Amino acid sequence: MEHISTSRCYAGEQQVWRHESSSTGTPMTFAIYIPDHEDGTRLPVIWWLSGLTCTHENAMIKCEYKRACAEHGIIFVCPDTSPRGEGVANHDDYDFGQGAGFYVNATQEPWSPHFQMRSYVEDELPALVAANFPVDMDRQGISGHSMGGHGALTVSLRNPGRFRSTSAFAPIVSPLNCPWGDKALSGYLGDNRAAWREYDSVALIEDGARIENVLVDQGTADEWLEGQLKTHLFENAVRDAGMQAEIRMQEGYDHSYFFVSTFISDHVAWHAAKLKD
Template sequence: MQKIASNQSFGGLQQRFTHTSEVLNCEMTLAVYLPPQAQQQNVPVVYWLSGLTCTDENFVQKAGAQRVAAELGVMLVIPDTSPRGEEVPDAPDGAYDLGKGAGFYVNASQAPWDQHYRMYDYITIELPKLITSHFPVKPGKAAICGHSMGGHGALTIGMRNPEKYCSISAFSPIVAPSTCDWGRKALSTYLGDDESVWAAYDSCKLIEQREGQHVQPILIDQGTSDEFFDSQLLTRPFDEISQQQQRDNIDVRYQPGYDHSYFFVASFIEDHLRFHAKHLNAQ
């Protein structure tokens, strides 16, 4: 890992790194916030997954998470949203919802995407190994959260890997990608036309499959004035299935008047970090 930036923040360090990813077959950039407690001891880690068009910088600069992370003694890890570089394929028409900035946290199986777009393995395997080998991480104490496409990633990755993540949270998540425009475009391109394969990356399908089984504690916030709330099937379908299954450890909150922006994320990120800290610090 090559450090390319480091700034003091609330007694800790907000840092940025590049590294060569074997999984994605390209150079990647990521951000890490080290709370002041990391100078003396191992600390739990919260992984943040960002949404369409974002890089690692959006959350770092707009969410205002460092103050609370410093208080709670939680490390924040913020990866990019897709592979990058001249050799990495992109949407032929330059569309924002496919290709660079739109990895959707899946392992692509279709050419030419399958040579680089393996964000699922990057987030679940390569990135944690990288973080634990370079930073004072408390073993077995990780959580995952995200926004929009990143909320989709957090829910699917978290539910599929309960041994890796103590808790899950999301802002305005794409919960039914198999049936919304953003999701169908990405999943058909990266995974092919067999929709049965898509189910592994659809949080509604995943929780249906887990009826009667344990799922980690989940917190979701959704703005009622989100411009994509209905058109991209955000949050509500997952909420309805959770209620049908009577899951009391899934808390879905609808926030009146809030939209899809980072103003929304910044308004409630403290709640999410405190939610994760409670479960990360549980015995």
């Protein structure tokens, strides 16, 4: 791992690291916030998955998680949203290609060699972080925003029991049922929509996946709510499955980090309560 930067922030350190990823075959950069702690102790961790166009940096500078993470003693990890670089396939649109990995393992050319973001966030990065930072892997939470909310819900639903707590801000709840999903998943996975179901929180629940401790915040002024995010599909799936999830419609908030930053302290505190020893 290559150390990029360390800055003291609140009672802890915001660090950035880069490493050669075996999943993507590219260098990958991630941010990790580490609260002050006694030597030898291991801290709970929240994995944060970011949205379309983001790198590791957006949440790091905009999300305002550090105060709450310092207070509750929680490590917070922000990976990139896709492989990047000259040898990596790309697309001119903001919602496909680099910056838009959708946390899937691509099966279609030209994406499949590098766009293996499911393996990266689900397996490789957790192992790397566990080996190099003082995280307690028995106390993990996951969260994310928009495409990263989709990522958080689907990673958790595919791995019941791994995360004690799962939250999302304005998640894309069903790529099978929105234009962003149609475009990205047909590109990365091909036209066999049955193969998309493991990347769709609604379909995963319909197919029997269950997780506990789920919190979703969604702004009512979000420009993507009706056309892309469709929170009600998740609400319906949860209800039909007899699953519990707290879904909060936040009046007047839009899709931006101005919304996320407003409620991230709530989320961190909520995760913290589940992540206690």
